Amino acid sequence: MPLHCNGVSLESAARRFGTPLYVYSADHIIGRLTLFERAFRAVPHQVCYAVKANSSLAILKLFADRGAGFDVVSGGELERVLAVDRKTAERVVFSGIGKTAPEMDLALRSGILLFNVESEGELELLSERAAKLRIRARIALRVNPDVFAETHPYISTGMREHKFGIDIRRARAVYRKAGKYLEAAGVSVHIGSQIRNAEPFGAAAQRVAKLIAELRRDGHAIRYMDLGGGLGIEYHADHAFDAEERVRQYAAALVPVAQSVGGVKLLLEPGRFLVAQAGALLTRVLYIKKNGEKNFVIVDAAMNDLLRPALYQAYHEIVPVTPRRAARKIVADVVGPVCESGDFFARDRELPPLRPGDLVAILDAGAYGMSLASNYNSRPRPAEILVTGRRARVIRRRETVNDLIAPEDL
Ligand code: LLP
Numbered sequence: 001m002p003l004h005c006n007g008v009s010l011e012s013a014a015r016r017f018g019t020p021l022y023v024y025s026a027d028h029i030i031g032r033l034t035l036f037e038r039a040f041r042a043v044p045h046q047v048c049y050a051v052k053a054n055s056s057l058a059i060l061k062l063f064a065d066r067g068a069g070f071d072v073v074s075g076g077e078l079e080r081v082l083a084v085d086r087k088t089a090e091r092v093v094f095s096g097i098g099k100t101a102p103e104m105d106l107a108l109r110s111g112i113l114l115f116n117v118e119s120e121g122e123l124e125l126l127s128e129r130a131a132k133l134r135i136r137a138r139i140a141l142r143v144n145p146d147v148f149a150e151t152h153p154y155i156s157t158g159m160r161e162h163k164f165g166i167d168i169r170r171a172r173a174v175y176r177k178a179g180k181y182l183e184a185a186g187v188s189v190h191i192g193s194q195i196r197n198a199e200p201f202g203a204a205a206q207r208v209a210k211l212i213a214e215l216r217r218d219g220h221a222i223r224y225m226d227l228g229g230g231l232g233i234e235y236h237a238d239h240a241f242d243a244e245e246r247v248r249q250y251a252a253a254l255v256p257v258a259q260s261v262g263g264v265k266l267l268l269e270p271g272r273f274l275v276a277q278a279g280a281l282l283t284r285v286l287y288i289k290k291n292g293e294k295n296f297v298i299v300d301a302a303m304n305d306l307l308r309p310a311l312y313q314a315y316h317e318i319v320p321v322t323p324r325r326a327a328r329k330i331v332a333d334v335v336g337p338v339c340e341s342g343d344f345f346a347r348d349r350e351l352p353p354l355r356p357g358d359l360v361a362i363l364d365a366g367a368y369g370m371s372l373a374s375n376y377n378s379r380p381r382p383a384e385i386l387v388t389g390r391r392a393r394v395i396r397r398r399e400t401v402n403d404l405i406a407p408e409d410l
Helices: 010-017 026-039 057-065 075-084 086-091 101-110 120-133 171-175 199-217 243-261 272-278 308-312 401-405
Strands: 021-025 045-050 069-072 092-094 114-117 137-144 182-188 224-226 265-268 279-291 294-299 318-320 330-335 344-351 359-362 383-388 391-396
Touching: 010 021, 010 279, 010 359, 010 383, 010 391, 021 026, 021 272, 026 045, 026 057, 026 243, 026 272, 026 383, 057 069, 057 075, 057 391, 069 075, 069 086, 075 086, 075 092, 075 101, 086 092, 092 101, 101 120, 114 120, 114 182, 114 224, 120 137, 120 182, 137 171, 137 199, 137 224, 171 199, 182 199, 199 224, 199 243, 243 265, 243 272, 272 279, 308 344, 318 344
Parallel strands: 021 383, 045 069, 045 265, 069 092, 092 114, 114 137, 137 182, 182 224, 224 265, 294 330
Antiparallel strands: 021 279, 279 294, 279 359, 318 359, 330 344, 383 391
16 A cells, blocks of 8 residues: 555655655654653653754644643754744753853743753853843753763763763852852753663663752752653664653653652653654655666655765665565665765665656654755755645745745855
């Protein structure tokens, strides 16, 4: 049977909206949020969806409407959230190691929930900005717990050699410098992304718990425990994956720690887990070619549309939307039109035979797909559609070359 997204045929969506095309299922996203909420219901908590995973306004709105908050890492992300619903500011945490004064001012004026401060320099600047605007703000230090989590080196963040956070051993001294406009209200941590085992999350939480006890003895009223994001999924179809069980184990590692601390609201910043598997990138086969022994399937999407394989050697399943019956498989590289050898979606992949004009779906592309897309090779970015039940609607029109050159001058 040809692939569908809920009630919508992908073949007809591609004909109607063109390719490359990002397709997302609203029901799937809501389902994941529900699993998350359920897993943590035993403790006071707030899910702050990590906007960077997929920052499309319509997707942010799905979250905002269901009471989720947001983890933002730039003024741009904050503006997106405010554009969806200004009232969600009270559920926003602001992370990132390079916040600028204008970004701080915007966040201070919007009245966000928490600044996750990542260095002493940042603490000084934030304290200055808050005093200047006469706005009191809540802060957490994002500490670096020195916990190893197995994942791709580019997305591991919780060890001392990484640029993120403040060394947990120095944290107490830094909290003392908060100044009168900043209230030390929380502790935060984020150890990395695509972490598939709950154990390192538990270890990091325990280190945070210990620090909270010390900070409370020092007189700080710590009420927020932000344990970041990072819960991974399985990209390989042949790896068993039960989303409900995965989030249950994750919660089982964190909830008892939060309960032992007591008097804290748990903040969680999931991104990938909520949106990755709700999305696919549809692309058409342009050409099939052979160089020596190697087969290449050249498709109309490229690394600028979905960077993960090129940047992290990430694996994504690739499936024909309308499979042919009983044909012999081929082994091929699936590549895009961009002039880089790194422009591939799969290497030496066994695939059903494909012909020019065939539509294929690159799966699990809902997180860090469109949000990492660029205009390299002057390629306009794809359109995005959101499927709700049997209805598909464009949530971002396809870019045009005019959009690309509009800011330029001759
Ligand atoms: N909170 C903070 C402070 C983060 O830095 C991140 C991700 C998250 C939450 C959300 O992590 P998640 O739940 O999505 O794993 N582009 C890479 C992933 C980079 C993640 C960066 N930070 C990829 O495509 O795999």
